[in-house]
Amino acid sequence: MFCFMPRFFIFKDLNIGEHTGISGEEAHHIARVLRYKKGDIISISDGKNIEYTGLILDIDIKGPIIEIEIIDKKNADPIRPYITLYCGLPKGEKFEWILQKNTEIGVSEFVPMITERTVANIMPSKSEFKLARWSKIVQEAAKQCMRINIPEVREICDFDTALSKTGDCQLTIIPWENERETSLKDVLKYKGRGASKVAVFIGPEGGFSEKEIEKAVAxxxxxxxxxxxILRTETASFAVSSIIMYEIGDIGGR
Known part of the structure; x- marks a missing residue:
């Protein structure tokens, strides 16, 4: 019977035959939760696009520290399309849910935004803490869903700054409740094919203003x-990402 091998992250550039150590939470999970032993094989990623296979040479339970030898190395195919999710910050812990679920779907980059109708307020003194927490959430989600790479979580920016970052995207989508003629289905059918980079803008609880939509169209x-x-912020982000990955990505098989 086939079973998936859990994947762990080690942020190093390694070569076949090289020895390295794993410590901290990853080592704890390997040694004390999964109870791997000397001689076992583990899957490792650099968090980007390289997958390693490691042989456990020794386990120091006290650390714990895991000593491994790299026995295989290969480049993984990147997730396509590369989706950047620009999300108006919602209240409470909703953004954490957005990070987790959209990481599983295949979103490659998250940009939290402050828009005209954003209610959530993160003090500058807490922004660094929030960013570290968000980065950990996407790492854990990537591990859970067996992703090779870990999505990027960018610093909070305003709406205008977010718009300025979309220049290299072949397709930029902004769901809006007042749009009556153009559907997401039609845009993906006629404009999405061949798009390797897609930007998705999701509004906060109050949605986008007409002025913001005008700026986006410009x-x-x-x-x-x-x-x-009308979908909630967290539902809309998940629905749009899922549809894009199904229509022009790898959900459902290539």
């Missing part, structure tokens, strides 16, 4: 309808 973004129902 830089080439396409307002789209998600249908007759």
């Amino acid at each position: 830089i080439g973004a396409t307002p789209v309808s998600l249908g007759p129902r």
Whole structure:
């Protein structure tokens, strides 16, 4: 019977035959939770696009510290399309849910935004703590869903700054409840094929203002309808990412 081998992250550039050590939370998980032993094989990623296979040479339980030898190394195919999710910061812990679930779907980059109708307020003194927490959430989510790479979580920015970052995207989508003519389905059908980089803008609880939509259209973004129902911020982000990955990505098989 086939079973998945858990994957661990070690942020190093390694070569076949090289020895290295794993410590901290990853070592604890290997030795004390999964109870791996000397001679076992583990899968490791550099958090980007390289997958290693490691042979456990020794386990120091007191550390714990795991000594491994790299016995295989290969480049993994990157996730396509590369989706950057620009998300108006929602209240409470909703953004953490957005990070976790969209990491599983295949989003490659997250940019939290402050928009006209953003209610959430993160004090500058806490932004560094928040960013560290968010980065840990996407790392754990990537591990859980067996991703090779860990998505990037960028610093909080305003809406105008976010728009300025989309220049290299072949497709920029901004769901808007007042859009009546253009559907997400149509945009992906006629504009999405061949797009390797996609930007998705999701508004906060109050949605985007007309002025923000005008600014987005001015830089080439396409307002789209998600249908007759109004979706919550966290639901919209997950729905749009899922649809994109199904239509032009790898959900459902290539």
